[in-house]
Amino acid sequence: MCRVFIRQLTCRDERSAITYYYNQGFSYKTIIRFLAAYHGIDISLRTLKRRLQDYNLCRSNVSSVGVIDAAIETELQGPGTLHYIHCVIQEVCGFSVKKSEIAELCNF
Numbered sequence: 001m002c003r004v005f006i007r008q009l010t011c012r013d014e015r016s017a018i019t020y021y022y023n024q025g026f027s028y029k030t031i032i033r034f035l036a037a038y039h040g041i042d043i044s045l046r047t048l049k050r051r052l053q054d055y056n057l058c059r060s061n062v063s064s065v066g067v068i069d070a071a072i073e074t075e076l077q078g079p080g081t082l083h084y085i086h087c088v089i090q091e092v093c094g095f096s097v098k099k100s101e102i103a104e105l106c107n108f
Contacts, residue, residue: 015055018048022057025067053089069105082106088099 017039021031028048035041043051052058071093072085085106086099 014039014043017041018051019055019057022052024072025079027067029069030070065105068095068101071095072102072105 002088014035017035018031018100021034026034028045032043032045034047035043068089071089082103086097086102089097091094
């Protein structure tokens with residue numbers, strides 16, 4: 001089964017947490033949720049984007065393994081077939097990924 005491992009950060013500052021989650025490839029909404037859940041930091045989407053700009057972090061159009069793995073984990077809560085997961089990851093999440101990569105990540 002796919003698992004997203006969230007490193008328990010020992011950092012106390014917002015910048016380190018944002019940078020870590022951003023570099024792991026998580027979506028903006030996921031970063032905001034992680035900040036609130038694991039660090040007690042509540043910020044808006046606009047604030048997150050402004051902070052990323054301040055930290056000179058820019059998003060490219062590449063789907064990282066961390067983001068794909070997180071999306072797969074979310075979808076495994078539903079029907080969970082390889083074909084279904086592949087369709088959702090490509091069509092709903094907008095990632096370009098092969099079924100073989102999904103199968104490898106999920107140990108199918």
